Amino acid sequence: MTKTFTIKDGQVPTPEQLEEVRAAAKREIQFDEDSPELSPAMFKAFRCSVAQRNRNKKNA
Template sequence: MIRTVTLDRNQKPTEEQIKQIEEAAKREIIFDEDSPELTPAMEKAFRLAAKNRNTQRNMSVS
C-alpha cells in the first residue's frame, strides 16, 4: 500500500508519520508484474531521468 502525505515547507512530520516511515523501511520490497525489479540498464536510465528533472527544477527556481 502506498500512503502519500503532503507537508508544507516548514511543517515537521508527526511522531506517528515517523513511526510509519521507520516500519515501512524494515519491510521487504515485493516486486510484481505492475512494478518489476529494475534491470541495471533501466535503473541507470531512471537515475539519469531523475537527475535531468532535478536539474531543470533547480534552473527554474533560480
C-alpha cells in the same frame, strides 16, 4: 498498500506517523507485474533522467 501523509510547512508529524515511516523503511520492497524490478540498464537510464530533470529544475 500505499499510505500517504501530507505535512504542510511548519507542521510537525505525529509520533505515530513517524513510527509508521520507520516501520515501512525496514520492510523489503515487493515487486509485482505492475512494478517490476529494474534491470541494471533500466536503472541507469532512470538515474540519468532524474539527474537531467533535476538540472532543468535548477535552471527554471
